[in-house]
Amino acid sequence: MGTIIARKRKDGTTAHLAQVLVKRDGAIVHRESRTFDRKQAASAWLEKREKELAKPGGLDRLLAPDPTLAAVIDRYTNESIKRIGRTKAQVLRAIKTYDIANKRCSEITSVDVIAFANQLVSKVKPQTVANYLSHLAAVFAVAKPAWAYPLDQTAMNDAFVVAKRLGIASKSRERDRRPTLEELDRILEYFGERLKRRPSSILMQKIIGFAIFSTRRLEEITRISWNDLDVDGSRVLVRDMKNPGEKIGNDVWCDLPPEALQIVLSMPKKHQEIFPFCGDTIGANFTRACQFLDIIDLHLHDLRHDGVSRLFELGRNIPQVAAVSGHRSWTSLKRYTHLRQTGDKYAGWKWLSVLTSTASAIGPSSKHGSIEYSTTRRLDPTPA
Numbered sequence: 001m002g003t004i005i006a007r008k009r010k011d012g013t014t015a016h017l018a019q020v021l022v023k024r025d026g027a028i029v030h031r032e033s034r035t036f037d038r039k040q041a042a043s044a045w046l047e048k049r050e051k052e053l054a055k056p057g058g059l060d061r062l063l064a065p066d067p068t069l070a071a072v073i074d075r076y077t078n079e080s081i082k083r084i085g086r087t088k089a090q091v092l093r094a095i096k097t098y099d100i101a102n103k104r105c106s107e108i109t110s111v112d113v114i115a116f117a118n119q120l121v122s123k124v125k126p127q128t129v130a131n132y133l134s135h136l137a138a139v140f141a142v143a144k145p146a147w148a149y150p151l152d153q154t155a156m157n158d159a160f161v162v163a164k165r166l167g168i169a170s171k172s173r174e175r176d177r178r179p180t181l182e183e184l185d186r187i188l189e190y191f192g193e194r195l196k197r198r199p200s201s202i203l204m205q206k207i208i209g210f211a212i213f214s215t216r217r218l219e220e221i222t223r224i225s226w227n228d229l230d231v232d233g234s235r236v237l238v239r240d241m242k243n244p245g246e247k248i249g250n251d252v253w254c255d256l257p258p259e260a261l262q263i264v265l266s267m268p269k270k271h272q273e274i275f276p277f278c279g280d281t282i283g284a285n286f287t288r289a290c291q292f293l294d295i296i297d298l299h300l301h302d303l304r305h306d307g308v309s310r311l312f313e314l315g316r317n318i319p320q321v322a323a324v325s326g327h328r329s330w331t332s333l334k335r336y337t338h339l340r341q342t343g344d345k346y347a348g349w350k351w352l353s354v355l356t357s358t359a360s361a362i363g364p365s366s367k368h369g370s371i372e373y374s375t376t377r378r379l380d381p382t383p384a
Contacts, residue, residue: 002018002019002020002021002046002049002050003018003019003021004016004017004018004019004039004042004043004046005017005019006039013037014037015035015036015037016035016036016037016038016039016041016042017033017034017035017042018033018034018035018036018042018043018045018046019031019032019033020032020033020046020049020050020053022053030053032049065147065148065149066104066105066106066149066150067104067105067149068101068102068103068104068105069095069100069101069102069103069105069108069139069151070096070101070102072105072139072143072147072149072151073092073095073096073101073139074096075147076092076138076139076142076143077089077092087131088135088138091131091132091135091136092135092136092139094132095116095132095135095136098116098119099115099116099119100112100113100115100116105143105149105150105151106150108151108152108155109152109155110155110156110158110159110162112155113133113136113155113156113159113163114159114162114163114168117129117132117133117159117163117168117169118168120132120168121168121169126167126168126169126170127169127170127171127172127173129163129168129169129170130163130164130169130170130171130172133156133159133160133163133169136156137153137156137157137160139151140152140153140155140156141153174335175299175301175302175305176305177297177298177299177302177305178302178305178306178309179298179302179303179306181345181346181349183293183295183298184208184351185350185351186293186295187208187286187289187290187293187295188205188208188351188354188363189363190289190292190293191204191205191208191285191289192205192362192363195362196362202277202281202282202285203267203275203277204282204285204286204289205351205354205355205362206263206266206267206275206355207221207275207277207282208286208303209259209263209351209355209356210260210263210264210275211300211303211304211307212303212306212307212310212346213257213259213260213263213307213346214236214254214256214257214260214263214307214324215304215307215308215311215324215325215326216238216254216304217242217301217304218279218282218283218300218301219242219279220238220239220241220242221275221279222273222275222276222277222278222279222282223238223239223240223273224236224237224238224239224273224274224275225272225273225274226269226272226273226274227272229264229274230253231261231265234255234256234258234261235253235254235255235256236253236254236256236264237251237252237253237254238251238252238253238254238326239251241326252326254323254324254325254326255323255324256324257311257324259346259352259355259356262355262356263355263356265356266355266356266357266358282300283300286300287299287300304325307325308321308324308325308333308336309336310344310345310346311324311325312336313342313343313344313345314343314344315342318330318333318334321333321336350364351364
């Protein structure tokens with residue numbers, strides 16, 4: 001089945017070409033060869049390959065499809081009936097630009113995955129590396145059982161363990177940053193001044209207030225429609241709520257604290273969505289405002305943390321808070337139970353009446369006349 005052919009090179013040395021030939025019914029079904037400097041090495045390789053191919057299914061595995069990782073990612077995204085989230089789709093596209101994506105499935109080992117992780121960690125934080133590996137692991141989990149591609153899931157699991165042990169990948173740090181009332185006053189005044197100059201701009205003040213009192217994420221806020229609102233029950237249906245497992249189709253009814261409901265009821269009913277604005281634009285506006293005001297390390301998502309903390313400070317227990325925040329696991333809420341402050345941080349806050357006014361918010365000392373409602377749609381990519 002195998003032969004070794006000695007050939008003279010131009011430099012006078014001898015090359016030993018080891019060849020493996022497999023026939024079925026008189027037809028050649030497999031051929032491979034390697035060149036060695038020493039005959040002993042050629043013989044050893046030949047013996048090893050013959051044993052591997054002689055094992056049950058050895059040749060079938062060799063003849064099985066062996067596409068590149070990039071091709072597998074494409075098939076995964078194209079054939080997935082379950083809608084892939086925007087972040088996951090973006091990550092998978094980014095992975096295709098790295099060296100590992102050009103490797104055949106059978107060639108990829110844990111060493112290759114670690115090399116990929118090391119390339120990532122030179123550009124992003126370990127928390128982001130962990131997210132990349134997690135999304136890539138989903139492809140590994142499907143490739144072999146679904147399409148018989150020789151993509152080793154064990155290699156992926158081993159690489160994950162190594163990456164965490166070496167600090168290349170890690171869990172996201174839990175932020176505990178909360179805005180102070182003084183910071184919020186400055187931010188709301190900033191957007192109030194902008195609203196005076198540009199009456200058609202995004203109602204950032206109301207969005208910020210709703211984010212705090214409802215504890216909703218930005219992407220959830222921009223999806224909520226008037227049909228999702230239950231005024232009598234003081235609750236709202238949050239569609240596709242984020243969770244560690246299934247996001248798409250995970251629709252959850254969440255209670256609305258009185259302040260959040262009043263903000264919603266103050267919004268004009270001119271569109272299907274309650275807050276018909278582009279999430280990316282909202283986030284960019286908030287970030288720029290903090291930079292302009294020299295407010296350090298405050299993210300829009302920190303408003304959710306502040307809102308959840310407030311509920312505990314008001315004396316709510318974990319089930320009551322979870323009914324508002326939508327946390328499926330109460331374990332994730334245990335980190336709030338250490339709070340020592342009690343009472344309502346926002347009691348008597350000068351902005352409450354402004355945010356719940358049916359007029360577009362400007363400032364506590366302003367006369368709230370009728371101001372044109374923003375027609376900025378969710379598809380608008382430009383900041384307003």
